[in-house]
Amino acid sequence: MKRMMMGFCASLVALVAQAGEAPPPVVTQWYGLTVSGTGPYYRMRLPPEIYAASQRSDLGDVRILNGAGEQVPFSLEAASVPAPIQRAVLAPVNWFAVPTAARTAGQGRLGVLLGADGSLRAELGAPAAPRASDDTVLVDLGREAAVSALRIHLRGAQYQGRVRVESSADLTQWHAVGEAELLNASANDKQLRQERVALEGLRQRYLRLSWPDGMPEIAEIASETLLAEPVAGSGAAPLRWQAAAQVRAGSQAGEYVFASGGVYPVESLRIDLPQPNTIAKVSLQSRDDAKAAWRGIATGTAFRLQGKSGEERSAPLQFEATSARDWRILVDMRNGGLGSGLPQVSLGWRPAQLTFVARGSAPFRIGAGNAALTAVAQPTGELLMGAHPETGIATLGVRLPMAQEKEPRIAASARHIVLWMTLILAVATLGGIAWRLARSKPTDASQ
Known part of the structure; x- marks a missing residue:
């Protein structure tokens, strides 16, 4: 009888443990x-x-x-996509020094003529080489292509100074693009050069260069274009695009916040600016929820420019895939920001x-x-x-309707009820056995 009671108690403990288990969590959709x-x-x-x-x-x-x-x-x-192989292609471009006096006086003759095809040509009688009084250079890229950088090859042994770059589609409206430090130094038969000016895929035909620290002696100017060659045979899923949710202005100037609407593995982001002829430096940040700190994702230049061949827009920002829900764009306000209106944002991702x-x-x-x-x-x-x-x-x-969504929970609840009923029955049975044993003990003692 003792062994039977011990076995019954062990079974009872197991039933209690099972009955105490919480029903397994279920999904909501x-x-x-x-x-x-x-x-x-x-x-x-x-x-x-x-x-x-x-x-x-x-x-x-x-x-x-x-x-x-x-x-x-x-x-x-x-989904994983091997990074494309990028190859830099350099091509010489036409450039022309513009006399300071003519430019500031607003004269029509600047030593440069605009051809019927849009190309720039030196005016007859214009100086062949830049003079000391020239502090502006006009650059004709030849076509509206995505130029990643400008390479300014310098003559002479020593030069260090800044160059400011503006862009235009028609030689009348100019937009600030950026500024870079150029360096050409030599010592002990060694030479140090910094001749690259980043343009980050700008699509404009004409550039204007100015020299706050004095114009250097220029040997050649070339455009740099990056050709992306995808890795063959990757078999990756194509990029899907969808609009971001709830794009709104943030608490500070130049801040725009939005949500992805899910845990999409976003790897690219397209910014459509609200007003044409806008160029702005932007920083992209994200976080998993409102309690987390913002972390930097990517930086770049967003633009929307009206040219003779139509409207040109900046390429999407690309970065390592992240499933963050909250996003924000910070715009450099030194050039006026984005103007009025809100940008439209699209998220690019690849499904698993x-x-x-x-x-x-x-x-x-x-x-x-x-x-x-x-x-x-x-x-x-x-x-x-x-x-x-x-x-x-x-x-x-x-x-599926909510009834089917709750089926796993209903099944778990039914199992929970059955376990508790079994437990109650077991306790009642145990109580009955104990009562019978208690009544039988005096009889055994009398015998």
Whole structure:
């Protein structure tokens, strides 16, 4: 009898432990899955609805269930794109020194003529070389191309000074682009040069250079264009673009804040300025939530310029993929900022590859939306067991109603109730046995 009681008590303890367990956490949004093919594996690019529903930056709350409500194994493989190989191409450009006196007096003859095709030519009788009184240089890039930098090759042994750069599409309206320090020094048969002026992909045909510290002796000016050559055979998913949510002005001048609307792995950001003929230096920052500190993501120049061939806009900012939700743009206000209106922001991201095993019967469904869940996705290599099995295609269906979203919780609650009922019955049975043992002891003693 003693052994029986000990075994019963052990069973009772196990039941109590099971009854005390909290129901497993569930996700808040479920979507149906449609599968085609023979399987046993199915693949899909993770849709934006799941990125919007997920509450974890690593997508650890994603779950896939079969028709019986059982979890099925799956893997998530983040999209990766090898960085393109960039090659700098230099091309000599036409440039012309402009006399200071003619420019300040507003004379029409500056020693430069504008051809019918838009090219600049030296006027007959204009000096062939820059003079000491010249402090401005006009540069004709030849076409409106994305120029990454200007290379100003200097003559002479010694020069150190600043150059300021302005751009224009029609030689009448000029916009400040930037400033750089040039250096040409030599000593002990060694030479030190700094002749590059960064333009960050500016698309304007004409440039105007001015020299606050005095004009150097220029040998040649060349444009630098970066050619990006993608790595062949990468097989990466194409970039998807979507508008940022809730773009609004921040608390300080030149601050614009917005939200991504999900845990999208953003790797590129496009800024469409509100007013034409605008150039501004911008800094991009992000954070995971309102309690976290802002961290720098990228810097660059945003522009929107009206030219003869149409409107030119700056290329998107590119950076390492991040799943932050909160973003902000800080604009350098020294040149007037963006003017009136709000910028339009688009986020570029690549979806992860999802692969799951079709264990059990259909219909399958996918869900996300609970930060308390732990990640259960497996590495793709382990899921496929190193083989190359047949793989079908899965597509996202409609969002399931709330009743189906609560099915896992209802099942857990029913199990919880059954355990408690079993526990109560066990306690009653134990009490009955104890009562019978207590009554039988006097009888045994009398015998």
